Amino acid sequence: MALGKIIVMLGAPGSGKGTQAKQLQDKFSIPQISTGDILRALAKEDAPLSKQIRETQAAGKLVSDDILLEVVNQRTKKEDCKNGFILDGYPRTIVQAGQLEGLVTEQNRELKVINIEILDDLLLKRLTGRRSCSFCAEIYNVYFKPSKSDNLCDKCGRNLIHRSDDNAESIEKRLQEYHKNTAPLIKYYNDKNCLSTVDGAKPAEEVFDLICNIFQ
Numbered sequence: 012m013a014l015g016k017i018i019v020m021l022g023a024p025g026s027g028k029g030t031q032a033k034q035l036q037d038k039f040s041i042p043q044i045s046t047g048d049i050l051r052a053l054a055k056e057d058a059p060l061s062k063q064i065r066e067t068q069a070a071g072k073l074v075s076d077d078i079l080l081e082v083v084n085q086r087t088k089k090e091d092c093k094n095g096f097i098l099d100g101y102p103r104t105i106v107q108a109g110q111l112e113g114l115v116t117e118q119n120r121e122l123k124v125i126n127i128e129i130l131d132d133l134l135l136k137r138l139t140g141r142r143s144c145s146f147c148a149e150i151y152n153v154y155f156k157p158s159k160s161d162n163l164c165d166k167c168g169r170n171l172i173h174r175s176d177d178n179a180e181s182i183e184k185r186l187q188e189y190h191k192n193t194a195p196l197i198k199y200y201n202d203k204n205c206l207s208t209v210d211g212a213k214p215a216e217e218v219f220d221l222i223c224n225i226f227q
């Protein structure tokens with residue numbers, strides 16, 4: 012029998028991967044692992060790779076598959092992953108998907124991929140309007156999900172931040188990277204019969220209901 016699930020959230024930047032992953036984390040009591048968050052934390056350190064990660068993220072390009080492999084291997088070895096985990100933003104390339112397959116086999120897990128489908132046109136407003144809590148990483152949006160008190164997190168009261176890569180230039184690059192390197196994973200996982208697609212243009216609560224239906 013498989014030892015818990017690995018849920019992969021697949022979708023363009025701003026499609027709602029983090030928003031949905033946080034809810035799934037509560038529903039299944041397994042952790043959300045955002046590679047973007049882990050890399051942003053690494054970028055702030057004074058480690059040998061920090062400068063490179065910082066520059067790559069700022070440019071909206073993809074960090075190397077080797078670094079991601081190390082990040083994901085280390086994080087998923089932790090105790091809280093023993094019953095499964097949700098990957099938010101990983102894999103983003105075919106190479107990463109192959110490396111994840113190794114992990115799935117090694118850990119004897121079941122893999123389920125949720126593809127959040129949405130047209131690019133809707134993403135600019137979502138990304139430029141995104142704000143996230145500097146402490147608990149709760150996600151808000153000045154247009155679609157404003158916090159109750161200006162620039163403060165409803166959950167923990169800390170300041171909200173506007174990600175420096177959520178600007179028009181970087182968003183355009185990130186969308187190019189998505190279409191070139193990540194969108195091919197839709198066919199890749201469809202061929203493996205582990206992909207389900209939901210309409211990410213619907214309100215977040217409705218998207219969550221659609222995702223929950225997949226797990227029934």
Ligand code: ADP
Binds near residue numbers: 140150216
């Ligand atoms: P991703 O993790 O895929 O980059 P996020 O979950 O961070 O995307 O969502 C991007 C922005 O869009 C956030 O500001 C979030 O509040 C908002 N958002 C997410 N899902 C929806 C939705 N279904 N409708 C409207 N806004 C959404």
Ligand code: AMP
Binds near residue numbers: 024047048067102107
């Ligand atoms: P995200 O927070 O998911 O929007 O990711 C922000 C940035 O982190 C991306 O634009 C990439 O520079 C980097 N990143 C996150 N996940 C990956 C990944 N799986 N592969 C390569 N780069 C990544």
